[in-house]
Amino acid sequence: MKVFLTILALAVASASAFEEVVHPKDVAKVNKIEGRITNGYPAYEGKAPYTVGLGFSGGWWCGGSIIGNTWVLTAEHCTGSDVTVYFGATWRTNAQFTHWVSRNDIINHHNADIALIRIPHVDFWHMVNKVELPSYNDRYNDFNEHWAVACGWGGTYDGSPLPDWLQCVDLQIIHNSECQQTYGSGTVSDNILCVRTPDGKSTCGGDSGGPLVTHDGNKLVGVTNFVAAAGCQSGLPSGFQRVTYHLDWIRDHTGIAYY
Structure with a gap:
């Protein structure tokens, strides 16, 4: 019984170590309507x-x-x-x-x-x-290490005044196993796709539901779902629904x- 309780305690401790997530829609509000790509770049007309x-x-x-x-x-x-x-x-x-x-x-x-x-x-x-959606030929393609672009409206850093001009950011898709190290397998299951967010480049408040589109082939591979509760600029992965799963x-x- 002591062995079982020890294992259980370790499991609980391990689970609690995972980062919590928040829907970008629910990131703490600033003075204007939310809609933010952090540290991205302004989109030219017709880019997305x-x-x-x-x-x-x-x-x-x-x-x-x-x-x-x-x-x-x-x-x-x-x-x-x-x-x-x-x-x-x-x-x-x-x-x-x-x-x-x-x-x-x-x-x-x-x-x-x-x-x-x-x-x-x-x-x-x-x-x-x-x-375009990925084709059925790509339904088992996880797009690991592929580069993709996410677009949305808003500011360029946490808490910034939010400009209304469309912002985009280029992000690299990662293996789910890498994302699970931050959020756990309970959050990052087969229907989830994650990206790295180096240098504070990320999706954020108001970007929920927006697109993640591959550079190669311009395929919609992700729908913006969550960011780390620690903040959009924390450097922790951002999560998307994996379109090929659906x-x-x-x-x-x-x-x-x-x-």
């Missing part, structure tokens, strides 16, 4: 035409990705109210156009932090366009798939 802003009627701000003429992909923890979708908005409040969408047109995943928003049909051009779910609801 698939990125949309999501202004929810509850007062919070998230991001999303256009994956088809009538579909946006985002995070489940963002949803819960009606939403205004901002299209082609390099300057957040100066969108090319907006659409209001009822919460009835939001499809939440029951077991993962990912969601779909059914939008009115939008035509594509250089300022508003879709991003290809069947996306196809079943939208008909969108690449083979």
Whole structure:
């Protein structure tokens, strides 16, 4: 019994050593609406035409990705109210156009932090366009060590005044085993993808639901999910829903798939 209790105590101590996570949407607020890429760079107009802003009627701000003429992909923890979708908005409040969408047109995943928003049909051009999902040939590709870009609106450091210009940051995808050293396997399971955040470069408050797109091939591989509770600039990994894990779910609801 003493041996068992000792092992149990070690297990509890080990579990408590893992870093806690927080949804970027819930990072402590500053004076303006949240939406932040820390230590990124301003996007030129048309750099990420698939990125949309999501202004929810509850007062919070998230991001999303256009994956088809009538579909946006985002995070489940963002949803819960009606939403205004901002299209082609390099300057957040100066969108090319907006659409209001009822919460009835939001499809939440029951077991993962990912969601779909059914939008009115939008035509594509250089300022508003879709991003492709990974193909089924890549469904078992973990994209380890690949470089990718995340985009969102906001400031350049923790607590900064938040500019409205779209910000992007280049981040490197890491093995889940590396991410588990920080958060544990209970948080970082097969449906999670993580990136390194060196030099304070990271996703942060308001970036929830936004895209992570590979440099090579421009494929949407991640949906922004969590950062370390220690802070966006702590240097600890940021977590995303792994899009390849959800290809069947996306196809079943939208008909969108690449083979």
